[in-house]
Amino acid sequence: MTRTLRALMGATALTAAGFALAAQAETITIATVNNGDMIRMQGLTSHFTDMHPDIEVEWVTLEENVLRQNVTTDIATGGGQYDVITIGTYEVPIWGANDWLLSLDDLGDEYNVDDLLPAVRGGLTVDGTLYASPFYGESSMVMYRTDLMEAAGLEMPDEPSWEFIREAAAAMTDRENEIYGICLRGKAGWGENMAFLTAMGNSFGARWFDMDWRPQFDSEAWHNTLTFYIDMMNEYGPPGASNNGFNENLALFQTGKCGMWIDATVAASFVTNPDDSDVADSVGFALAPDNGLGRRGNWLWAWNLAIPASSDAPEAAREFIAWATGPGYTELVASEEGWANVPPGTRTSLYENQEYLDAAPFAEMTLRSMQAADPTNPAVDPVPYTGVQFVAIPEFAGLGTEVGQLFSAALAGQMSADEALEQAQELATEEMEAAGY
Known part of the structure; x- marks a missing residue:
């Protein structure tokens, strides 16, 4: 076999592999609330898809009451319409106990689960299992x-x-x-x-x-x-x-x-x-x-990302949640929008970050408010x-x-x-x- 023929066959194989990869790309559908932080996350999605070209993301962004109704109906019936859902601290322990959500205990070392504020993490945990990851916490x-x-x-x-x-x-x-x-x-x-x-x-x-x-x-x-x-x-x-x-x-x-x-x-x-x-x-x-x-x-609340048990793309959904709620996303928002605009109220490290404390005049009162609940x-x-x-x-x-x-x-x-x-x-x-x- 000539060197030229080998090269052509190799190129053909690479092209075929590329087509196969594209064909295998998974689409995850994310249901979220139309709050400013969530809309910002949607706008930054290209950073995730650039790192994960095998995952496509579709968004369903709804007003709060409508989101709750749609997501509750879908998960209670096992409809499988969404792969990532935005839910609050009210739903997580109830749905987790009903086996309606998948465990998020393994989001990788970079996620650093021990950095989550104890009160927030505790509200998302059932019998020692984390069922949702906080995107932002609030009082x-x-x-x-x-x-x-x-x-x-x-x-x-x-x-x-x-x-x-x-x-x-x-x-x-x-x-x-x-x-x-x-x-x-x-x-x-x-x-x-x-x-x-x-x-x-x-x-x-x-x-x-x-x-x-x-x-x-x-x-x-x-x-x-x-x-x-x-x-x-x-x-x-x-x-x-x-x-x-x-x-x-x-x-x-x-x-x-x-x-x-x-x-x-x-x-x-x-x-x-x-x-x-x-x-x-x-x-x-x-x-x-x-x-x-x-x-x-x-009050004490967190908007969280979770994976319904009915999702047909759980690993891709887990990749997205690890990205959107991990420390790296905080740094991304800081670089794009400034430290004052990063999602608050989820991680201890944020309130130990002097750049954030200097940029956010509300940081101390936010933490005091969360601790008072x-x-x-x-x-x-x-x-x-x-x-x-x-x-x-x-x-x-x-x-x-x-x-x-x-x-x-x-x-x-x-x-x-x-x-x-x-x-x-x-x-x-x-x-x-x-x-x-």
């Missing part, structure tokens, strides 16, 4: 306009009370110029208004259930929570607040229409980014308020459940959304706070009895 805190606070002659304490928040909201409200003293979630959903109101209720001494799983919406603590919230929002909040969730309030704050916003700590990088926020140079941070009862109105002991009085802004039982997703609809209707003036609480008590009692609690 909630007060974000406020320092210029409006100064103009009102007030100074925000690091640890404010609810009474101070109401006083400041009154002082900063200027309806003629469309500046509202307080912006809070009103959109119905167990992860929307009920996340906020459950955490707020903790600080007022409220709880979902007593130790015998009896609903507690007929308590004085829930009456005080809901009436305080509705009265403050009606007096000092924006119009149409019952339609506002995280994204709507973010837009209001960024355009200078909110004096204060109590919401996810992850929003801090968005409100201080001058490319996105009109008030970036005048934002301060404080812990979520308390009511003098030993609990603050802040205790999922195992969230309320003033004892409770039989875990979870700060949710109750970690399967029935909560449906029940929480229905109660959220009642509370949203009360905010919109369609019923009184007491009527909403009465209906919530009846609804929760029926649900718990039917479920056999």
Whole structure:
């Protein structure tokens, strides 16, 4: 055989191998929420596919409530529509225990699982097995306009009370110029208004259930929570607040229409980014308020990536999760967008990184807020459940959304706070009895 013929045959073999590799390329479908950090991850996908040319990535990006509904339906039925799903700390332990998720115990040495913040890692672990990897972790805190606070002659304490928040909201409200003293979630959903109101209720001494799983919406603590919230929002909040969730309030704050916003700590990088926020140079941070009862109105949450047991491309999905939630992704975002914009709240090393601490004026308050939340002991009085802004039982997703609809209707003036609480008590009692609690 001549040297030329051998060369031609070799080239043909290489070409055939190339075609075979392309033919074997796996496609993974990722379902995620339309939050800023997730949209940024989607924009950086080419860095992953450049390193993994044998993996193609398709995205399904949805509003939070729609994402939850779609993903829950798909995983409960074993539909296999998605290979990577974005889920929260509420779903992970329940779905992991049901064998609906694949183990993520082996994401490689570079992933460094021991670097995960203990509270976050613990919420994603069932019987010693990690079932999801945190993309970002959060609590909630007060974000406020320092210029409006100064103009009102007030100074925000690091640890404010609810009474101070109401006083400041009154002082900063200027309806003629469309500046509202307080912006809070009103959109119905167990992860929307009920996340906020459950955490707020903790600080007022409220709880979902007593130790015998009896609903507690007929308590004085829930009456005080809901009436305080509705009265403050009606007096000092924006119009149409019952339609506002995280994204709507973010837009209001960024355009200078909110004096204060109590919401996810992850929003801090968005409100201080001058490319996105009109008030970036005048934002301060404080812990979520308390009511003098030993609990603050802040939550503990993480958005996480997980692999449904129904995925037909689990190894490719695992490669993506290791990339998107590993230390290398943090460095990628820092190089592309700056340290202030990296996903927060998942790794100890981030809060030991001086470059991040120098670039992110909200870093210390974020960590303090996360450390102030205790999922195992969230309320003033004892409770039989875990979870700060949710109750970690399967029935909560449906029940929480229905109660959220009642509370949203009360905010919109369609019923009184007491009527909403009465209906919530009846609804929760029926649900718990039917479920056999």
